[in-house]
Amino acid sequence: MHCFSHPGTEATGVCRVCGRAVCGACARVAPLALTCSPACEERQRTYDTVIDFSSRSVAYQRGARAPLYSVFLGGVGLIMMGVGLLPAVRYGVPPNWLPLLFGIFCLGFGVVLFRAMRRIARAPADGAGR
Numbered sequence: 001m002h003c004f005s006h007p008g009t010e011a012t013g014v015c016r017v018c019g020r021a022v023c024g025a026c027a028r029v030a031p032l033a034l035t036c037s038p039a040c041e042e043r044q045r046t047y048d049t050v051i052d053f054s055s056r057s058v059a060y061q062r063g064a065r066a067p068l069y070s071v072f073l074g075g076v077g078l079i080m081m082g083v084g085l086l087p088a089v090r091y092g093v094p095p096n097w098l099p100l101l102f103g104i105f106c107l108g109f110g111v112v113l114f115r116a117m118r119r120i121a122r123a124p125a126d127g128a129g130r
């Protein structure tokens with residue numbers, strides 16, 4: 001493979017933007033990728049910004065949905081705990097253990113899920129390190 005502007009020179013790399021082969025004299029090493037011209041270098045920077053932005057917004061969306069799931073689980077948990085405990089509080093009978101334990105489990109799982117999702121959302125975006 002030879003350089004696109006120097007047919008006699010062996011290419012050392014390929015432009016990340018337009019795919020043309022470039023020699024050592026033509027190659028421009030952008031912060032993250034090899035390109036062939038100032039125009040391609042500029043486009044490469046734009047791509048990286050877009051990729052960086054989109055991966056960050058995906059992480060944001062994942063994190064933003066976490067409270068919804070865990071609030072739902074927590075709500076179900078509280079209702080089930082109420083169902084289990086209400087007869088015991090009202091009529092002095094033993095609590096209904098099945099819904100009570102299920103409620104505690106839901107509430108606990110909601111808290112664990114909330115913390116796990118928050119950790120995922122805060123982790124650094126991994127699209128830019130290619």
Ligand SMILES: [Zn+2]
Nearest residue numbers: 015018036040
């Ligand atoms: Zn190029």
Ligand SMILES: [Zn+2]
Nearest residue numbers: 003006023026
């Ligand atoms: Zn060249």
